[in-house]
Amino acid sequence: MERITIDPITRLEGHGKIEIFLDEKGNVANTYFQIPELRGFERFCVGRQVEEIPILTNRICGVCPEAHHMAGAKAVDAVYHVDPPRTAKLLRELLYSAFYVTDHTTHFYALAGPDFVMGPDAPVAERNILGVIHKVGLEIGGQVIQCRKYGHTVVEMIGGRKVHPCTSIPGGLTKGITEDQRQEIEKMGRWAIEFAQFSLKLFNDIVLGNQAYVDLILGDIYTHRTHYIGMVDENNKTNFYDGKISVVDPDGKRLGKYAPSEYTDWIAEHVEPWSYLKYPYLKKVGWKGFVDGKDSGVYCATPLSRLNASDGMATPLAQAEYEKFFSTLGGKPVHQRLATHWARLIELLYAAEHWVELATDPEITSDNFRTVPTEKPTEGVGIVEAPRGTLTHHYWTDERGIATRVNLVVGTTNNYAPISMSIKKAAQSLIKEGTVITEGLLNMVEMAFRAYDPCFGCATHSLPGQMPLQVTIYDAQRNPIEVLKQAC
Amino acid sequence: MSEQFEPVIIGFTCNWCSYRAADLAGTSRIKYPPNVRLIRLMCSGRLDPTFVIKALAGGADGVLITGCHPGECHYLDQNYKAMRRYLLLRRTLVQMGIEPQRVKLVWASAAEGARLASEITKLVEEIRLLGPLNWPTSTNGKVELIESMEVPA
């Protein structure tokens, strides 16, 4: 069979590649999305002192170490059966909200923005952050840099470092913040709210104001009807830091809400021999393969999923956007994957509003940010919503607090099956008998997985920031006959 | 009949007590196996755990550390430091898959030539029983392990 190899895919944890197989007519017979990396955290965290693991697992991902650090922090709290003081939880969630603002900004402007601002078929040389800045103004680039700077400043103030925070321990944090720091954090948070609103307006003017893009978003190529999960608070509003995981089916019906200690009743992981990454699916529905529908256990965990799985946003400006989102797209749940970009901006606004809420809480500067654990360590689960999906850390220890077993279900991993399905559907729709493979076509295959923001959001900068893609087309004798790539 | 395994043991001896004990064994014509290669330090407290690790990684099957008896150190109490480092080092080596019996600390005064010789003899037999260490980074290690990691050009 003829084969098109796309290697490497980027903006994913580690590396990835896609194999597209064509039948004799030139239609796509099948695609395989392979992950070529395995480091083994679930093994080498065993034998370590359990309070180390929130620091070790930071290094699963240097873009979202805050997510691993928080999931780990909550897991070790659970291991030691200790409840941190309210100030510790506020501070952790404040760090987390600022991180969310930074991270979602990065993805939207550097990765997603060019597709919509410049257009999916725009010349390769312009379809990147430089082109975006040229089109919308140099000021924007500076604002995105500022947003990243502010976010990482908050992370360092509370977490100790800009990348790989170090201050969460069982029972709380190793430091608090001063009133001066709090004022600075509040000021940056208020700026972030304005920036989030500006970003939503940008999306509204440039994307929703353009019928061609609206058609693309609503089109069938990038639509999948799957289950959705996302963390919600006790009012069923989206929360990134604490709560239970709401699970809804493709019709939007809630199948249940599970607490962290119950995740093994809900989530299982399927294995294929041609990739190092596993495919999570809903246990109660079962693994039926890479298919859509109510009877398939495939589920998504993305900003779109979180909005589908919740009843609203907990802050007013974001809630207004949430309502506008669903009324524009025809009700809940929304299945169009490209709408994830919009959902991501709504989450950005919520994170900024929540940043200010937390920064103005009277207990945020209290010096009661630690409880010393007194119970013996046993076992614990910590779950947060990473920007790219629900993140679960589960540790078991011996009586000394040495880890004996570790299980991790990581953000992007949740989406491995839906991403694979999105790639296949996009390839099948776009590559048919007689199709001439163009740069625009390559980009539209990319857009299928870019909406999921697979694990890595590259910050804004003035480098050409586009997907490296090369398509090699082989004839029946496996001789390469044409090589197309996106030029720099 | 196969050749008997002859352990290679590096012995770090302190100048003031144990090196003189070894000397005494020699001048007294007390036989002890030649497997131990002696390296003289001014004090057992000079022993950097790196020396032990380098010896094992470089092909030694065992390491002997000798010093003055507690309370008799020429530099007052540096031999206690040697003892603490030795105890912590052995625990670490266990996690690396190296049997703790391969590293031994022995106190010997300058007059105890016979005793030192018998300790050395005992250690050689203990390590002979354990077998060769063959650490893969050494020349007598499993070189093919490293060759199997040759990068594709």
Added chain:
Amino acid sequence: MTASSNGKPKFAMYWASSCGGCEIAVLNIHEKILDVDANFEVVFWPVAMDAKYKDVEAMPDGSILLTLFNGAIRNDENAHMAQLLRRKSQILVAFGSCANEGCMPALANLSSVQEIIDTAYSTITTDNPQGIRPQPNYTVPEGDLHIPTLYPIVRTLDQVVKVDYYMPGCPPESHQIAAVIDLVVKVLHGEAQLPPSGSVIGAGNSTVCDECTRQRDVKTIKEFKRIQHVMLDTQVCILEQGVLCSGPATRSGCKALCPAAGSPCIGCYGPAEGVLDYGARLISAVASVIDSNDPAEIDRILDGIPDPAGMFYRFNLAGSVLRASKSAWLNKPS
């Protein structure tokens, strides 16, 4: 120095078995990234732009002036890229702890690679009754599929290719990266000289203790404590309070951020100047300050360090003298 078609020297950054934190650290130099853009043509940086492996293979040898290589060498694809980028680059920098000394991925060197794989595909949530393991080569109905092979142990970059400069840190702090970029730009303009080949750049020549503002006095440890069980005094040396801190063996350059935040130094900047084996240095420092001369009591105190290899070689296992446990080397269960 070879100039590219638009006159600017070429720059590349690549990630092997890593986490992406080094890329974020580079981007956290914020506006200074414009200096990189103004002075270099970025020809390969998979996270940020679209050059492919084939593009790198097509470049003339030595045509890339400067490559920052982060990530450890875990599998044959990592090794292949290390070799490839060595050929294509004039200056190859081992960037970040993974490339310098192994970092987190090298903790896998305490287990056999078979145990690593078996654990991943048999966790509590993994549904794998047939015991499937990923195969480097696998045939599906449509054709053959291929994924990289894991080597028995994780290696550092300079255990695979010759490295010109070493920039430590997990990740290197952004102020250090900015300083290195400033230096490189000056060198390009003929205003400064590159340091001698093989140097450590972007870091200090002393230990983290020198940068730490806590007060240090004589250390006499009667008990090692776990951080969650002690309320640390914020002004006093952490090690003196009985909590393990890796500062004494770790290279300076980070401004001792973690001790300033109330958390012990974990050693992410790698060995200080002149240290051959990082873990041995820490063993020596920590053991020396134990306040006891009685072997039984010393043993009891040492029970407070239940995982010495994990604590002392946390970032440095692949770069240490022993490099891996015996079971990892032999790919046999521990």
